[in-house]
Amino acid sequence: MTKYGNSEQLNEMIHEAKRVVFFGGAGVSVPSGIPDFRSDNGIYKQKYAYPAEVMLSHDFFFHRTEDFYDFYRNVMLYPDAKPNAAHNKLAELERDGKLTAVITQNIDGLHQAAGSKVVHELHGSVLRNYCIHCDKFFPLDTILNSTGVPHCDSCGGIIKPDVVLYGEGLDQKVISESVHSIERCDLLIVGGTSLSVWPAAGLIQYMKPTAKLAIVNLSSTDADRTADLVVNDSIDEVFSRISLD
Numbered sequence: 365m366t367k368y369g370n371s372e373q374l375n376e377m378i379h380e381a382k383r384v385v386f387f388g389g390a391g392v393s394v395p396s397g398i399p400d401f402r403s404d405n406g407i408y409k410q411k412y413a414y415p416a417e418v419m420l421s422h423d424f425f426f427h428r429t430e431d432f433y434d435f436y437r438n439v440m441l442y443p444d445a446k447p448n449a450a451h452n453k454l455a456e457l458e459r460d461g462k463l464t465a466v467i468t469q470n471i472d473g474l475h476q477a478a479g480s481k482v483v484h485e486l487h488g489s490v491l492r493n494y495c496i497h498c499d500k501f502f503p504l505d506t507i508l509n510s511t512g513v514p515h516c517d518s519c520g521g522i523i524k525p526d527v528v529l530y531g532e533g534l535d536q537k538v539i540s541e542s543v544h545s546i547e548r549c550d551l552l553i554v555g556g557t558s559l560s561v562w563p564a565a566g567l568i569q570y571m572k573p574t575a576k577l578a579i580v581n582l583s584s585t586d587a588d589r590t591a592d593l594v595v596n597d598s599i600d601e602v603f604s605r606i607s608l609d
Contacts, residue, residue, distance in 0.1 A: 381551035389557025422531035447478035449604035455479035465545035488527035497521030
């Protein structure tokens with residue numbers, strides 16, 4: 365039976381575990397000032413020239429590239445965002461040898477900014493951008509400091525963010541690494557996600573039968589009924605109360 369609890373109970377589960385994996389979504393970065401997608405104030409609930417899901421699609425990028433970049437720069441990029449308590453605590457848990465991996469649906473790079481080393485980015489990262497013709501790498505500043513459609517300074521090709529758009533498949537190497545991490549953990553913490561985005565949400569099925577599942581999210585998720593602990597609270601508040609002592 366699902367146990368609804370608080371950060372103290374999560375803290376106890378972390379102390380008892382030997383291999384912890386964290387699987388997070390957009391809610392992890394909301395306290396850093398980055399909006400999520402599906403909440404009442406989320407990106408998908410706002411009014412744009414086209415639905416956000418359409419503008420973040422593979423077809424829209426290649427057929428209306430300038431419109432894509434207008435939306436992308438204005439809505440998807442937050443270069444001044446800083447890691448919050450959740451990012452920082454997860455990095456601390458990794459340094460302490462307790463956390464073995466972070467699996468994230470976010471594209472903001474805040475886990476790495478906080479110091480996490482093993483981060484599996486299911487949907488890519490805004491920090492990486494590549495020419496679609498010659499594969500030359502470009503940092504985020506290239507996108508921020510350009511107007512219209514950014515082009516490669518070597519071959520003139522269009523630069524594309526290394527993020528997974530609608531209509532594109534996930535990187536199979538990242539999926540494989542994520543599955544491997546989950547299969548080996550004895551505690552999986554799911555945080556800041558409603559577990560409604562597939563195929564990412566299906567990753568929890570790879571937990572071994574003896575592993576425990578803890579969910580930290582403001583609202584309910586489809587996996588609550590199978591979780592060992594559910595904490596309905598802001599993820600930064602919960603992790604700010606986690607102690608390694």
